[in-house]
Amino acid sequence: MTPTATGVNRPSFAWAAPAAVFFGLFALLPLVLVAVLSFAHWDGLSAPHFTGLDNWRTLFDDPVMLKSLWLSVLLTALGVAVQTPLSILLGVWAAGHQRNRAVLSAIYFIPLLLSAAAVSVLWRAVLDPNFGVPAHATWLFGEGNLFGEQGSAIGVLVFVSAWQFTPLHTLIYQGAARAVPRVLYQAAQIDGAGRVRQFFHITLPQLRNSVITSTILMVVGGLTTFDTVLILTQGGPGTDTTISAYYMYQKAFKNFDYGTASTIGVLLVLVATVISLIVVRLSGYDRMRSTMEGL
Template sequence: MTRPARPAAPATRPGFVWALPAAVFFLLFAFVPLALVAVLSFTSWDGIGEPHFNGLDNWTSLFDDPVMLQSVWTTLLLTALGVAVQTPVSILIGVWAAGHQRNRAVLSAIYFVPLLLSATAVSVVWRAVLDPNFGVPAQLTWLFGDGNLLGTKGGAIAVLTFVGVWQYTPLHALLYQGGARAIPQVLYQAAAIDGAGRVRQFFHITLPQLRNTIITSVILMVVGGLTTFDTVLILTQGGPGTDTTVTAYYMYQKAFKGFEFGPGSAVALVLVVVATLISLVLVRLSGYDRMRGTTEGM
């Protein structure tokens, strides 16, 4: 006589103890510094001596500052351009890299080289390449005119967008490569039997299956675009004039060049709030939170 099989034990979620190390790390290196910045935003402090509480003076002067408002719009513009260019390019490269083409692995490895470089090194290289006296524009005056691409607002914005796309597109292409490889091949086989070509398969199978990856990638692009600093510091230094002064660079100017840590902290706090709100709006509009709740309830 066989013994009846025991019922499977119900799956339990890990307890809070498992999340304790990450929670402590976040508390010490994210929440506490953010709280200190919030406190400093209501003070007047030059980095030496005691901070002096000045109420809402930093905030009122901040929103009356035309450079601050311009920096917010410039940051949003660069972020929007980065997302608009990087997303389609990253998807195409990532889906291609997930295939089995000849020499695919070698070409993918070469293309992903920018991921190994720091933003500072990339900016230094491109500043040398685009030098109006000795760089490529100086040799191709028929294409670049006087060669001073960074001397105009349009040229500087275009260069910053291009350099950001050149460096960070491989990262997002890597995300899409992983997402494309996780798509069940049976979907493509069924579509091929029904007579769907590659283009139709891409729009009706690949893109819908990459929805979560697209959401993640766009959020990373937005947060990265809003916190752009190294590239602006090395390539344009906020110029010409203040045309490419992004919010992170403006915070650096206020706090670490002007020794106004109170207003600089207010700028930093605005940047954190804007980045958080935009990320939450993207998640909400994409329906990712509702979709996740439905999946967990199944």
């Protein structure tokens, strides 16, 4: 144990060593190797050879890659816009004491028990244009092929992702809502504030840090979405839903161009990091922490 200036003993670094070694071997080391491969050409069989910035130049001259990056950002933004308000409302509701709340919450959280592949297979069958619901409800779905146009295909991807992952973010907001001091609501009731005013003036400000955490998780998850696209649309129609993670898969395991695939992976890491930093910066979390540390 290491004593601090306040006299409180803190665990030494030795306690974190196993986790640090695990993180280094299975997170940092693969990331470094992928970064190295982004400057080389490798087909998976022969020895890789250094090509400098050729992979990066080729990547930014590739219209499919630029389109896939835009689609990744678009799907991520739509996911945040759809899942955030739903998660906040459901999380605040689940934190209450309504009748049958526990049973309904348990049913609602079932999608969290399923893998993304299983969820994608389920909705692919449900939305199949030949045998699924759209084939028997043409009055609602028109021709019934939701995967035949870019707009409807993107809508399906956003819906399926929201159906599976909204419960996860709901759990985050549920825990945060339960941690809000009850005295704040009691004081608001004395002042005559109704439920809506309490929500916007007490609950939402208290959920600020949870919003940051949830948004960053959505950004990282959205930019790295792969299996949902693979099973539901396979990047189609054409390349209209070919996001960067799926394009990376095509380059690596169909074209055996691991150098370009590694470049796409590094680019996704950089984009996710930049967006996450922007979210934290715009939220004012760093300024708030500095103010609290100065008190």
